[in-house]
Amino acid sequence: MKTPATKPPSSRMRILAHHIAMAFAGGATLAAHAASDDIQKVVVTAQSRSQSVQDVPISMEVVTARDIQNLGAKNLGDLTGYLPGLQVDATQATQPVFGIRGVQPGDFGIGTDTPVGIYVDGVYTGKTGGALMNFIDIQRVEVLKGPQGTLFGRNSAAGAISVVTNEPDDNFDMAGHIKVGNDNRVNLDAMLNLPLGKDTAARLVVVRAASDGWVRNTTTGTRTGGDNSWATRLSLKQKIKDATLNLSWEHEQLRQHGWPAFGVVKNPTLPQSGYTGVYDAAYVANFVDPRKAPLENDTDGRERRVFDGVTLRAELPLGGVTLRSTSAFRTFSSSNLTDNDGTSRADFHLATDDHKSAYNWQQEFKLSGKTDKLDWIAGVSFYDNRERQISSANVNTATLDSISQMQGGAADFATLFAGLAQAGVPGVDGSSNFSWGENTYPKLHSRAVSIYEDIIWHVTPSTNLTTGVRWSRDRKTMQWYVPARQSPELDALLNTYGPAAGLDATSLPANVVFSAAGQLAATPVSASHSWNDWSPRVVLDHKLTGDLLLFASLSQGYQAGGFNVFTPPNPASADAKARDPSFAPEKMTNLELGFKLYLPSMRATLNGSLFAYRFKNLQDIKLGGTGAISTYNIVSSDPQAKGLDLDGRIRVAPNVTLFAGLELIDQTYHRYQTTGSDGATLNLSGQPVGTPVFSGIAGVNGSWEAPGGRISATLQGSYHGKSRCNDDTRALQCMNAPAFRTGTSVGKADLRLAWDSAGGKFGVALLVNNLFDKRYVYNLDGQTKPLGMPFASITPPRTIGLELRGSL
Numbered sequence: 049m050k051t052p053a054t055k056p057p058s059s060r061m062r063i064l065a066h067h068i069a070m071a072f073a074g075g076a077t078l079a080a081h082a083a084s085d086d087i088q089k090v091v092v093t094a095q096s097r098s099q100s101v102q103d104v105p106i107s108m109e110v111v112t113a114r115d116i117q118n119l120g121a122k123n124l125g126d127l128t129g130y131l132p133g134l135q136v137d138a139t140q141a142t143q144p145v146f147g148i149r150g151v152q153p154g155d156f157g158i159g160t161d162t163p164v165g166i167y168v169d170g171v172y173t174g175k176t177g178g179a180l181m182n183f184i185d186i187q188r189v190e191v192l193k194g195p196q197g198t199l200f201g202r203n204s205a206a207g208a209i210s211v212v213t214n215e216p217d218d219n220f221d222m223a224g225h226i227k228v229g230n231d232n233r234v235n236l237d238a239m240l241n242l243p244l245g246k247d248t249a250a251r252l253v254v255v256r257a258a259s260d261g262w263v264r265n266t267t268t269g270t271r272t273g274g275d276n277s278w279a280t281r282l283s284l285k286q287k288i289k290d291a292t293l294n295l296s297w298e299h300e301q302l303r304q305h306g307w308p309a310f311g312v313v314k315n316p317t318l319p320q321s322g323y324t325g326v327y328d329a330a331y332v333a334n335f336v337d338p339r340k341a342p343l344e345n346d347t348d349g350r351e352r353r354v355f356d357g358v359t360l361r362a363e364l365p366l367g368g369v370t371l372r373s374t375s376a377f378r379t380f381s382s383s384n385l386t387d388n389d390g391t392s393r394a395d396f397h398l399a400t401d402d403h404k405s406a407y408n409w410q411q412e413f414k415l416s417g418k419t420d421k422l423d424w425i426a427g428v429s430f431y432d433n434r435e436r437q438i439s440s441a442n443v444n445t446a447t448l449d450s451i452s453q454m455q456g457g458a459a460d461f462a463t464l465f466a467g468l469a470q471a472g473v474p475g476v477d478g479s480s481n482f483s484w485g486e487n488t489y490p491k492l493h494s495r496a497v498s499i500y501e502d503i504i505w506h507v508t509p510s511t512n513l514t515t516g517v518r519w520s521r522d523r524k525t526m527q528w529y530v531p532a533r534q535s536p537e538l539d540a541l542l543n544t545y546g547p548a549a550g551l552d553a554t555s556l557p558a559n560v561v562f563s564a565a566g567q568l569a570a571t572p573v574s575a576s577h578s579w580n581d582w583s584p585r586v587v588l589d590h591k592l593t594g595d596l597l598l599f600a601s602l603s604q605g606y607q608a609g610g611f612n613v614f615t616p617p618n619p620a621s622a623d624a625k626a627r628d629p630s631f632a633p634e635k636m637t638n639l640e641l642g643f644k645l646y647l648p649s650m651r652a653t654l655n656g657s658l659f660a661y662r663f664k665n666l667q668d669i670k671l672g673g674t675g676a677i678s679t680y681n682i683v684s685s686d687p688q689a690k691g692l693d694l695d696g697r698i699r700v701a702p703n704v705t706l707f708a709g710l711e712l713i714d715q716t717y718h719r720y721q722t723t724g725s726d727g728a729t730l731n732l733s734g735q736p737v738g739t740p741v742f743s744g745i746a747g748v749n750g751s752w753e754a755p756g757g758r759i760s761a762t763l764q765g766s767y768h769g770k771s772r773c774n775d776d777t778r779a780l781q782c783m784n785a786p787a788f789r790t791g792t793s794v795g796k797a798d799l800r801l802a803w804d805s806a807g808g809k810f811g812v813a814l815l816v817n818n819l820f821d822k823r824y825v826y827n828l829d830g831q832t833k834p835l836g837m838p839f840a841s842i843t844p845p846r847t848i849g850l851e852l853r854g855s856l
Contacts, residue, residue, distance in 0.1 A: 092190050094210065095502070095514075096199050096414065096425050102644045105514070105589035105599030107657040107693050109134070109709075111189040118749075118762045118800050120227065120815040120849060122235065122257050122275075123180055124166075124189070124209065129766035129796055132711035132743045133693060134191050134209075136180075139307045139827075139841060141275070142351050142382040143402070144180040148193055148207035149659070150689055150715040150739030151636075153668035156384075158404065158435040158492045159526065159613035160667050160682060163605070163634065165196065165204030168211045169296075171359055171376040171410060172202045172431070181300060181355065182279045185239055185253040187212045193693065194638040194659065195605025197583035198516035201429060201498050205605030205636040205663075215294060216241055216249035216285040222856040227815070229849030231274060233259040247287035254280045262844050263308050266342045267392040272305040272349060273844060294361040306349015309830070309839040310338035311390030312787075320453060323836030331836065332785040338840040339788065339823045345387035347399040355380040369417040374410070381405040389832045390839025394481055395450045398677065398832055401440040408433035423504040431496040437613065439488045441561040441677070441831075445538065446481045448560060451676040454835055464551075473545045482538040486561045489529040489572075490613045496522045502585075514587040522608035522633075523578040528616035530569045532558035561677050562614070569616035577630045581606040595646040605636040610667065612682040631684055634665040642693075651699035660690040662718060671831060672723060678831045685720035687737050689713050703750050707764075710744035715772075722776055736772035738781070740793070743768045757805040763819075765797035780828040780838060790828050794843075802851075813851040821846040 090101045090110050101110055109131045121127055124146075125138020135147035143156040146164040155162040166174040173181070189211050192200075196208040221241040228234055236256040243249045261274030279300035286293045312335040313319060322331050355378075362373040381404065388398045414427035445461035452460055466478035502516035539553035546552045557563065585603035592598055615629045642657030666685050671678040695709030720732045747764030771791035773782035782791035797820055802813035827841040 090188070092188070093212065094190050094192055095504075096416070097423065102595075102646050102653070102655075103597060104644075105512075105587050105597065105601060105642070107193040107640060107642055107655075107659065109191040109193075109695070111191070113186055113188065116183055116186060116189075118764070119798060120800070120817060120851070121183065122255075123182055124211075125180060127189070129743075129768065129794075130745050130764065131191055132695070132709045132745060133193055133713075138180055140351060140384060140386075141180050141277075141302060141304070142353050142384045142404075146174075146209070148191070149661070149691065149711070150713055150737060151206035151663065151666065151687065152739075153666060154670060154680075156402065157439075157613040157669055157680065158406075158437045158490060159611045160669055161203045161607060161610070163203060163206040163607050163636070163666070165200050165202055165208040166211075167200060167208060168357075169213055169359060169361070170210075170374050170412070171357070171378070173357070173378060174203055181298075182255050182257065182277060183211075184237075184255050184279055184281045184298065185214045185251070187214045193657075194601075194640060194661070195583070195585070195603045195636050197520075197605040198500055198502055198518045198585045198603070199425070201500065201518055201520065202431060202496065203607050205607045205634055213281070213283075213296075214251065216251035216283050218243045218246075218249050220856075223854070225851060225853045227849045227851040229259070229815075229847055231259045231262050231271075231847070233847070233849055235849075249285045251283045251285075252280070254278070261305060262847075263343050265308070265345050265348060267344050267346055268348050270305060270348045272308050272343070274304060275302075276304040277302040291362065291364040294359075296357075296359050298355070298357045298359075300353065300355040302351060302353040304351050306351050306384065306386050307841065308343050308349070309345055309387045309390040310341065310343055310842060311837070311839050312336055312338055312341075312828070313391070313837055314341065316393075319836030320450075323454075325834075327779040327783070327836075332783055335785045335787050337787040338825060339842055344392040345390065346392040346394075346397060347385065347387040349387055350383065350385040352384075353380060353382040369415050372412075372414040372416070374412045374414075376410045377408070378410075379405075379407045388830055388839070389837055390830060391837070394444065395446045396832060396835065396837055397442075397444050397447050399442045400831065401438075401442065403438040404435065406433060406435040421506050423506070424501065425503075426501040428499050429497070431494070433492075433494045435492045435494075437488075437490050437492075439490075439614075440485060441487075442483065442485045443561065443677075444481050444483050448484060451560070451835065454676060468541075468545055471545075473541075476541065482535060482541070484538065484560070485534045486559050487531065487534070488562060488614060489531075491527040492611075492613075493525045494522065494608075495524075496520060496608070510591040512587075512589050514585070514589070516586075517582060517584045520581045520583070520606060520608075521578065523576065524608065524610055525574060525576040526611040526613070527572050527574045528569045528613075529572040530559075530562055530616060532570065533560070561679065573616050573619070575611060575617045575628060575630065577609060577611075577628070579608050579633045581608075581633060581635075595648065597644040599640075599642050599644075601638075601640045601642075603638050603640075605638070607634045607667070609633040609665075610682075614679055614681060631667065631682055632665045634663065634667055634684075636661055636663045651705075652697060654694075654696035656692065656694045658690075658692055660688075662686070662688040671829060671833070676834055678834055683722060685732075686718040687715060687720075688718040689715035689737075689739075691715075703752055705749045706747075707749070708744065708746040710742065712742055713739055714741065715739045717774075724776065730776050732774050732776060735774035738771050738773060738777060740769035740771060754803060757803055757811075760800075760802045760804070762800045763797065765795065768794045780833070783828065788825050790825050792824065794824050794826070795822060796843075809855050811851075811853045813853075815849045815851060816846065817849075818844070818846045 092101045125136045128136040135152050137145040192208045196204040200208040224238040239253045241251045256278045258276045259274035261271040263273050281298045283296040357378045359376040364371045384402045388400045389396045412429040416425045449459035465480040469477040498520040500518035505513045542553045583604045583606045587601040589599035609632050638661040640659045645654045691713035697707035699705045715737045717732045724730045745766045749762045751760035770793045799816040804811040824843045825840050830839045
């Protein structure tokens with residue numbers, strides 16, 4: 049007997065269902081929603097299948113569009129602190145750093161990749177310059193913890209962040225927001241969804257974010273610490289019988305001042321009269337509190353980026369299976385100019401400039417099908433990426449004299465210029481100062497292919513066994529070019545007046561900053577390497593009751609090896625490592641036991657997981673070396689950790705919902721050796737990596753009837769325990785100076801008060817970020833650190849904004 053056909057829901061009912069799905073979230077979501085709403089289950093695609101988040105046997109967090117609105121978040125960086133286990137350092141938009149469960153290596157060079165994969169609508173965008181994009185019409189963000197190599201693949205050894213945007217639909221819709229605040233903050237976004245026919249629809253979104261910045265550079269008079277960007281996405285959806293095509297184009301431009309570098313040494317006699325190569329108590333007693341000191345940078349930082357992306361997604365039913373194809377092209381160019389000494393002193397001037405450009409295409413074909421016993425996915429993907437980078441260090445002859453004196457030498461350039469002046473050379477004296485620049489020009493070509501499968505076997509109606517594996521092959525070709533310094537004015541002076549004294553430009557060192565052994569490559573040199581890998585996962589999950597899921601998983605993640613962008617190969621060397629400067633692939637093995645509990649009678653959820661992992665060859669880029677000016681180098685370590693994730697929410701009254709989450713983690717180095725500031729080898733095996741033991745969030749959401757509509761309020765806060773430092777980072781990262789401390793615990797609270805009209809078409813909201821105006825020194829480092837001149841990064845002050853929204 050045939051089952052009567054179900055009448056398809058009306059467009060109005062589909063829209064209503066969509067908005068209900070977006071307004072509700074399960075226990076893994078970031079913040080509470082309107083307290084009058086029921087707590088329901090969110091549908092996610094973490095396993096390349098549409099599933100309730102409470103049925104996915106993966107430790108994960110889900111951020112909905114409502115959560116983003118409550119925080120006033122404009123990108124992933126604004127979510128840091130509110131998802132336990134997720135760290136995003138968005139200090140520099142063109143050089144962000146992502147971390148999950150304490151795995152947060154630096155990543156700004158083209159030679160490395162972050163082990164946290166960033167995906168937008170299934171397309172990998174994790175390269176540094178294009179990873180931290182504006183939120184544009186976001187439906188949700190899924191943060192998956194632990195290795196996700198089987199399904200996500202590329203560079204997801206520590207986890208993956210999947211951003212899902214809204215697609216065009218067949219109903220006319222318009223909406224817009226405007227937010228104004230202190231520091232001349234103006235944020236705008238507008239959306240137009242337009243049906244173009246029975247089976248065709250388009251969606252256009254424009255986003256603008258701008259502010260002057262929260263601090264003024266007293267040296268140049270420029271305000272900095274703000275942002276200035278705009279972005280747009282145009283999407284077209286076309287249905288052809290049972291097939292669906294989605295074509296989208298995304299464009300972003302960013303032009304803003306760089307992040308402020310606060311100097312902590314204000315005494316002009318320092319560091320020469322007090323720094324002995326060690327940050328002891330006597331020396332750090334001279335530091336001033338950067339939160340109270342003026343910003344004095346002789347270089348106004350600058351960040352620029354232009355990004356374009358085109359994506360074509362197709363879905364086609366083929367009998368009992370579904371074919372999905374994703375074709376994508378991404379390109380961006382970026383630049384980052386930074387004051388790297390934190391002062392306006394000519395005798396310690398150092399500015400660094402980093403330029404990148406990248407072009408990549410990606411293609412994935414995916415087949416999926418379901419039977420009574422099996423739910424399977426199989427696919428193949430291709431990736432081709434070409435990148436260029438120019439890294440510059442700009443100093444001057446006064447800085448070089450300071451370096452010489454700090455190393456026990458003399459002010460050679462000042463002496464030279466004084467002698468030339470005494471000999472009657474015009475336009476030069478003992479106080480003369482000439483620029484000195486050094487550059488590196490690396491290029492990288494990466495190619496990758498992978499084949500994968502993931503099968504869910506329904507062993508019983510309550511038990512599933514998931515097995516998956518991905519085979520990957522990566523090949524990288526790196527080219528290095530590190531010419532001698534550029535100092536045209538100085539060279540012209542010496543070549544004109546120096547020959548009489550047996551002195552010309554060739555008598556100067558070729559480089560001072562990029563001068564370590566093996567760093568010079570006066571002519572381009574290249575190297576290539578390939579790596580293969582099998583990454584499996586096995587998951588067993590069981591529904592103990594209809595609302596309690598238990599799961600256990602063992603998974604492995606992989607990231608290809610690469611090359612140290614600042615260390616060219618030396619074919620003539622007897623050292624095999626010098627001839628081939630590649631580093632090994634990284635692998636992460638993760639064991640997890642978890643549960644997901646949904647209590648509809650209490651309108652509550654509680655999720656938790658115990659995890660333990662070990663990383664092998666974690667790729668990190670750090671400042672180091674034994675030179676007077678630090679340079680970036682690739683280091684590999686083997687961290688390990690065990691920990692606990694918990695999150696939950698409960699509706700305690702018809703109008704009030706409480707939510708909270710935490711992570712406890714013990715992360716140490718299983719094996720790691722590095723070089724200390726004195727050149728000695730440091731064995732950090734068994735010592736902490738630095739991740740705090742505890743991090744957590746908590747909040748409350750309420751809503752009440754009000755004249756003409758409804759009032760809602762959300763108060764949420766985050767807390768991170770103090771850093772766990774080791775013998776390498778203790779001197780500055782866990783410093784206890786009289787003026788300030790570093791590595792301390794950090795807390796932050798945010799508030800949102802809103803009124804929405806009865807029909808939900810209009811609304812107004814007050815947003816206060818960093819409600820209690822807590823300020824912290826969260827980093828003390830810099831390339832002049834070996835000279836006793838570190839600079840500090842501090843958290844921004846409280847911000848207040850007023851948001852207006854409307855829709856049709």
